Amino acid sequence: MIIESFVNYLMIGLLCGYLLIYGLRPSMPYPEFILEPFEHNWLFMIILIVNYYFFTVNMKLGYLMLLAVIALIFDYLIFTKKGNKKFRGSLHVRVG
Numbered sequence: 001m002i003i004e005s006f007v008n009y010l011m012i013g014l015l016c017g018y019l020l021i022y023g024l025r026p027s028m029p030y031p032e033f034i035l036e037p038f039e040h041n042w043l044f045m046i047i048l049i050v051n052y053y054f055f056t057v058n059m060k061l062g063y064l065m066l067l068a069v070i071a072l073i074f075d076y077l078i079f080t081k082k083g084n085k086k087f088r089g090s091l092h093v094r095v096g
Contacts, residue, residue: 008058008061012064013056019067019071023067023071023075035076047069050065
């Protein structure tokens with residue numbers, strides 16, 4: 001019981017640290033190993049399955065992981081050349 005609680009709060013602390021350092025600061029570039037799941041779609045699916053498991057075990061941990069995944073998706077779409085090619089022609093702005 002005590003070890004389970006300690007591991008739970010340790011994982012919450014690590015995810016909060018990750019979100020503060022990398023996830024919620026778009027000016028900070030990601031290391032290559034964090035962007036690796038987007039090169040292989042099956043790895044991204046494993047991350048989503050692990051996120052579902054976190055939701056079933058602990059809601060706080062699941063929400064932090066979901067926030068980290070969403071931040072990673074948006075940063076990938078904004079800062080990589082591959083993501084910019086997909087959305088370059090989709091924005092049409094009319095002036096006047």
